[in-house]
Amino acid sequence: MTALPSHRAVDAGYQHEQLTAKLGIRIVECRPGFVVGTMPVAGNRQPVGILHGGASAAFAETLGSLAALVHAGPDGQAVGLDLSCTHHRWIAAGLVTGVARPLHEGRTSASYEVVIADEAGRRICTARLTCAISRRRGA
Numbered sequence: 001m002t003a004l005p006s007h008r009a010v011d012a013g014y015q016h017e018q019l020t021a022k023l024g025i026r027i028v029e030c031r032p033g034f035v036v037g038t039m040p041v042a043g044n045r046q047p048v049g050i051l052h053g054g055a056s057a058a059f060a061e062t063l064g065s066l067a068a069l070v071h072a073g074p075d076g077q078a079v080g081l082d083l084s085c086t087h088h089r090w091i092a093a094g095l096v097t098g099v100a101r102p103l104h105e106g107r108t109s110a111s112y113e114v115v116i117a118d119e120a121g122r123r124i125c126t127a128r129l130t131c132a133i134s135r136r137r138g139a
Contacts, residue, residue, distance in 0.1 A: 005030055005070050023055055025062055028097075035067045035100040041093055050090040056116055056125045057085045063100035064112035064129030071105045076135040078110065085127040094119045100129075108133050 019025075023044055029036040037059070044055035061083050068078030096116050103111040110133055116125040 005066065019058060020062055023058060025059060027063075027066065030066055030070065032070050033067070033102050033105070035063045035070070036097065037063050038095050038097050040095050041091055045092075050092050051096065051124070053085065053087050053125075056087065056096075057083060057127065059096070059098050059116060060085060060100075060114040060125065060127035061129055063098045063114050064127070065131060067100045067102065067112050068110045068129075068131035068133060071102070071110050072133045072135060076133060078131040078133055080129060081109070081132050082130040083127060085125055087125050088123050091118050091124055096124055103128070106133070107135075 020027075024040045024042075025037055026039075027035070027037045039055065039059045041051045044052055046052045061080055064083075065078060065080060069076070072078045096118055098114055098116045100112045100114045103113055109130060111128060111130040114125075114127040114129060115123060116127070117123050
């Protein structure tokens with residue numbers, strides 16, 4: 001599984017239900033303050049044939065949530081509170097790349113900007129995700 005930081009694992013009972021697999025999301029890099037992934041347009045289209053905005057939103061939330069999990073550390077947890085997406089242009093084929101970078105990483109919350117671009121580097125969507133961060137006492 002490539003979608004989680006090394007200190008996380010998907011419960012075996014839910015391994016076959018991961019949205020990342022259904023959307024074809026691949027995590028290219030996942031480190032503190034920087035998460036990069038890709039997602040194909042194929043399989044993630046609206047009825048008119050372009051990339052579905054909901055797929056872009058799920059992609060952005062995946063990348064930002066992974067960044068928040070890394071920030072929370074092995075004893076922490078992150079859960080999304082707010083997601084906002086602006087769709088700048090449509091795309092009908094190819095692969096999109098998303099990059100999540102922190103806007104704020106605090107003790108109890110973290111916010112990320114996620115930029116999704118096409119293969120030519122043109123911005124398709126800009127998203128902002130805010131997550132609640134919790135840690136075990138003393139962590």
